[in-house]
Amino acid sequence: MLFSGNENEQERKREIEKLIAGIASGDQSAFEALYRETSSSVYGFALSLLKSGHDAEDVMQEVYLAVYHKAGQYSAQGKPMAWILTITKNLCLMKLRSTKGKETVSPEELEETLRHEGFSGMKEDEIFLKGAMSALGEEERQIVILHAVAGMRHREIAGLLKMPLATELSKYRRGLAPLHKILAEESR
Amino acid sequence: MNEQEILSRLKKSIERNTPDLVDSILAKCEKENRSVIEMSETREIRETGQKTKKKRGKLIGGLAAACLLLAVGITGYQQLFSVASVVGIDVNPSIELSVSKNLKVRNAEALNSDAETILSDMDLKGVDLDVAVNAIVGSMVKNGYVDEVKNSVLVSVEGKDSARNASIQEQVSSEIDAILKGLNVSGAVIGQTIINEKELQKKADEYGISVGKAALIQKIVNTDVSKTFDSLAGASINELNLLAEAKETTGVEKVGNVSKSGYIGEERALEIAFADAGVDQSKASRTRIHLDYDDGLVVYEIEFVSGGVEYEYEIAAADGRVLERKREKDDDVAASSAVSSGNGNSSAISEERAKEIALDHQGLSASQVEFTKIKYDYDDGRAQYDIDFIYDNVEYEYEIDAETGKITDYDRERVDDGWFFSGDQNNGAGRNNDTDGKNTASGTQQGNSAYIGEERAQQIAFADAGITSADFAEVEFDYDDGIAEYSVEFRIGNLEYEYEIDAVTGAILKSEAERD
Numbered sequence: 001m002l003f004s005g006n007e008n009e010q011e012r013k014r015e016i017e018k019l020i021a022g023i024a025s026g027d028q029s030a031f032e033a034l035y036r037e038t039s040s041s042v043y044g045f046a047l048s049l050l051k052s053g054h055d056a057e058d059v060m061q062e063v064y065l066a067v068y069h070k071a072g073q074y075s076a077q078g079k080p081m082a083w084i085l086t087i088t089k090n091l092c093l094m095k096l097r098s099t100k101g102k103e104t105v106s107p108e109e110l111e112e113t114l115r116h117e118g119f120s121g122m123k124e125d126e127i128f129l130k131g132a133m134s135a136l137g138e139e140e141r142q143i144v145i146l147h148a149v150a151g152m153r154h155r156e157i158a159g160l161l162k163m164p165l166a167t168e169l170s171k172y173r174r175g176l177a178p179l180h181k182i183l184a185e186e187s188r
Numbered sequence: 189m190n191e192q193e194i195l196s197r198l199k200k201s202i203e204r205n206t207p208d209l210v211d212s213i214l215a216k217c218e219k220e221n222r223s224v225i226e227m228s229e230t231r232e233i234r235e236t237g238q239k240t241k242k243k244r245g246k247l248i249g250g251l252a253a254a255c256l257l258l259a260v261g262i263t264g265y266q267q268l269f270s271v272a273s274v275v276g277i278d279v280n281p282s283i284e285l286s287v288s289k290n291l292k293v294r295n296a297e298a299l300n301s302d303a304e305t306i307l308s309d310m311d312l313k314g315v316d317l318d319v320a321v322n323a324i325v326g327s328m329v330k331n332g333y334v335d336e337v338k339n340s341v342l343v344s345v346e347g348k349d350s351a352r353n354a355s356i357q358e359q360v361s362s363e364i365d366a367i368l369k370g371l372n373v374s375g376a377v378i379g380q381t382i383i384n385e386k387e388l389q390k391k392a393d394e395y396g397i398s399v400g401k402a403a404l405i406q407k408i409v410n411t412d413v414s415k416t417f418d419s420l421a422g423a424s425i426n427e428l429n430l431l432a433e434a435k436e437t438t439g440v441e442k443v444g445n446v447s448k449s450g451y452i453g454e455e456r457a458l459e460i461a462f463a464d465a466g467v468d469q470s471k472a473s474r475t476r477i478h479l480d481y482d483d484g485l486v487v488y489e490i491e492f493v494s495g496g497v498e499y500e501y502e503i504a505a506a507d508g509r510v511l512e513r514k515r516e517k518d519d520d521v522a523a524s525s526a527v528s529s530g531n532g533n534s535s536a537i538s539e540e541r542a543k544e545i546a547l548d549h550q551g552l553s554a555s556q557v558e559f560t561k562i563k564y565d566y567d568d569g570r571a572q573y574d575i576d577f578i579y580d581n582v583e584y585e586y587e588i589d590a591e592t593g594k595i596t597d598y599d600r601e602r603v604d605d606g607w608f609f610s611g612d613q614n615n616g617a618g619r620n621n622d623t624d625g626k627n628t629a630s631g632t633q634q635g636n637s638a639y640i641g642e643e644r645a646q647q648i649a650f651a652d653a654g655i656t657s658a659d660f661a662e663v664e665f666d667y668d669d670g671i672a673e674y675s676v677e678f679r680i681g682n683l684e685y686e687y688e689i690d691a692v693t694g695a696i697l698k699s700e701a702e703r704d
Contacts, residue, residue: 015387028214033386035210044202057207064213125201132198148195149202179194 009151012037016080023071031068039064041081041150042088048141049092051133059091066091081150082160089160124186131182140175143168204349271295273347273356275317276400277364278425279333279340281306283324284398287356291317299398305331317356318363325367334368339375339447340429341368344400346382353381357441365443378429379441380404395421404428404440411437415481422484426450430486434479451505454479457488460508461501465515467494479505487511500563514563514574537593539564542573545593546586552579564590572596599700639665639691645674648694649687653701655680665691673697 016037022030042063046056066087074083136144142161146152152160158168271286271294281302286295296312298304306327312320325341328334334341341364345357361379368375382388382403392402395417405420408428412435420428429446431437452460454477462469469475475492486505491498502512537545539562547554560583561576571590576583587597640648642663650656658678666675672691679685688698 031214031217032210035213036386039208039210040199040203040206043206044199047202053205057209060207061209061213064209065217068213068217125204128197129201129205132201144195144198145202148198176191176194179198180189183189183194183197 010078013078013080017074017076017078020067020071020074020080021076023068024074031064034067035064038081038084041146042084044145044149045085045088045142046092047129047133048145049089049138050095055095059088059095062091063088079156081152082156085146085150085152085160128182128186132179135178135182136175137171139163140171143172144175144179147172200350206348208348272349273345273353275321275356275360276342276344276346276398277321277324277360278342278344278398278400279328279338280424281328281333282398282401283307285312285317285320287317291356293317293320296320300396302333306333317360321360321363322367325364326371329368329371329373334373334375336373337447337450338424338426339368339373339444340424340426341375341377342400342404342425342429343377343379344382344398344403345380346385346399350381350383357381361441361443368444374444374447376426376429376442376444376446378404378425378432379443380407380439391417397421401425401428404432407437407439408432408435411435419483420481423481427481427486430479431481451486452503452508454488456508457503457505458490460503460510461490461492461499464501464510464513465494465499467492467499472499482511485511510564511566512564514561514565516561516563536591537573537588539573541593542588542590543575545588545595546575546577546584546598549586549595549598550579550584557584597700597702599698600696601698602695639672640674640689640694642674644694645687645689645691646676646678648689648696649676649678649685649699652687652696652699653678653680653685658685671697 016034019030019034019037023034039060043056043060046059046063047053050056050059063084067084070087074080133141139161143157146157146160147154154168154172155165157172158165161168163171272289273287275285275287277283277285280300282299283303283306284297284299285293286297288294293312293315296307296310298307306324310323310327312323315323325334328341343357343360343364345353345360347353347356357379361377364377365375368377380400380403382399385399388399388402388406391406392399395402397405402417404425405417405423405428408420408431409415409417420431423431426446430448432440433442433446458469458475458477462472472492472494475490477488477490480487480489480502482502488501488503488505490501490503493499496517498516500512500514500516501510503509504511543554543559543562547557557577557579559575559577561574563574565572565574573586573588573590575586575588578584581602583601585597585599585601586595588594589596642665646661646663650658658680661676661678664675664677666673666688674687674689674691676687676689677685682703684702686698686700686702687696689695690697
């Protein structure tokens with residue numbers, strides 16, 4: 001039992017690499033499967049960087065187009081999620097740069113934007129996600145989401161975000177507290 | 189609320205919000221591919237590699253932006269009319285209904301030929317889900333796929349929204365239960381929602397079954413590690429339902445009781461086993477019975493102890509045939525009464541004859557040995573006896589084909605603690621303490637004069653097998669359970685031998701011969 005989590009993780013990585021290879025050889029069903037397997041991680045990560053459901057969705061399109069076209073260039077090293085999320089990060093940064101003028105917004109404006117940003121799911125999820133997006137600092141947001149949704153280990157997240165492991169861990173801890181508060185209030 | 193709960197809540201919120209863009213991206217990629225190929229082909233004539241790549245990149249970017257607009261436009265339309273959930277209905281006919289957000293059937297797919305019979309003259313497109321379920325289940329009963337004997341229906345719902353899946357599953361399950369009651373059939377509906385459909389789809393394709401059935405099998409395999417996916421792939425939904433109940437499989441919702449009327453019942457199975465063993469049921473102890481599925485059959489597994497002997501039976505649940513019987517000296521009972529003989533069975537070779545064959549092979553008679561295990565096993569369509577006995581501190585294990593009487597495998601092993609008294613005390617103590625493994629042993633002690641050496645080990649093994657040379661032979665020094673030994677493997681014709689020779693005393697610890 002001790003190693004089962006680890007094995008599953010390895011198994012999943014191999015599985016994703018197989019799908020990437022499938023995409024490279026033109027297999028559409030592999031692309032679909034990859035999308036199903038990874039889209040919530042990509043979406044969550046993009047959301048944590050962009051704080052907007054619309055922007056995250058836009059970036060997601062670009063991410064998967066890039067994956068589709070670059071699959072042949074991916075060399076299997078057992079880190080397929082890191083590859084996909086690095087693409088996501090770069091495209092998000094590009095997006096942020098292109099919309100930089102709008103970056104300095106007041107809290108009221110931000111609230112206004114968030115209210116109109118499209119979340120397609122249930123009401124309670126929408127409220128929770130919005131709350132989480134605004135309550136957490138940028139890096140904390142990214143770390144918590146990568147850990148929760150993409151199932152990445154802290155060591156891997158530290159690598160992806162280029163920060164020391166200890167920093168990553170303390171930011172992770174700091175990110176959990178406000179979420180705890182939001183959920184506690186919600187259940188009241 | 190703990191850390192795990194926070195993480196899983198966050199995960200679920202994001203998963204439920206993740207847009208499904210796969211079709212629009214694919215459509216775009218396809219379009220792109222076409223134009224990119226055409227344009228780059230013409231350009232490559234004029235330009236060199238590096239430049240081509242650059243321009244092509246730009247081109248894709250431009251097209252992507254154009255397509256992006258298009259895709260966003262379509263999404264709203266798609267959300268209302270595209271497939272939001274897939275509802276699987278399995279009896280033996282396996283049918284999958286793709287359902288839109290407002291619970292209209294978009295498509296009904298027959299996954300096997302029985303399902304084609306059911307769906308043959310139905311047009312379910314655009315029909316409400318409950319109406320479609322009604323038509324399908326009604327037709328299944330009419331065509332004799334669901335009745336009092338095989339009354340299980342499996343309902344599986346897959347889709348992105350897990351809360352929605354659960355509510356659809358519940359709705360459809362109670363709908364089916366009501367329909368069956370209306371037709372005077374007491375059905376047993378098993379409901380499940382499917383999460384990891386990609387993995388399951390692969391299994392389903394591999395075995396030619398529905399994703400729903402694959403999910404149910406996987407759940408049973410998860411609760412009972414002795415089962416393999418492969419061994420259950422051929423089982424019917426009713427059999428799987430029975431097994432899920434026996435194994436207390438989790439992750440499925442049940443409405444109604446699975447029918448056992450096609451089977452002899454536990455009471456009758458016990459009667460058969462006790463009669464076969466010649467044991468008075470009231471005098472047996474530790475009697476246990478449970479239902480299982482083995483080699484494509486529903487079986488009763490029965491265990492009991494009587495007179496210092498442990499009995500194990502496997503009885504076919506459909507017709508009461510004895511598929512396996514096993515008698516073994518009960519370790520928990522101090523009195524060492526020998527394993528007694530039971531009744532004969534339908535195989536060509538009787539149990540008595542099988543015992544004789546094994547004894548003859550060693551030139552022994554029944555009075556010299558103590559039988560420790562006699563097992564009759566009907567497995568993979570072949571019947572065989574496993575017969576174990578002890579003679580002069582060595583345990584012999586035989587496998588004998590119950591139809592031909594041929595010895596298919598035999599093995600002998602020194603009954604433990606034998607080595608403890610052999611050799612001098614230093615060696616004994618040393619070996620007993622060293623549990624370090626084979627590396628140190630073979631590395632530092634291989635040349636140790638305390639050991640007989642590889643050559644001598646091979647000679648001993650060859651002599652025992654009555655040969656002077658072999659087609660192939662290999663000797664390896666090994667440390668097994670704290671005993672230094674040589675493992676000698678060799679081959680003559682289609683016979684493979686395996687010996688374990690005590691590295692200190694040269695005693696044969698184990699010998700095995702097997703025909704390829």
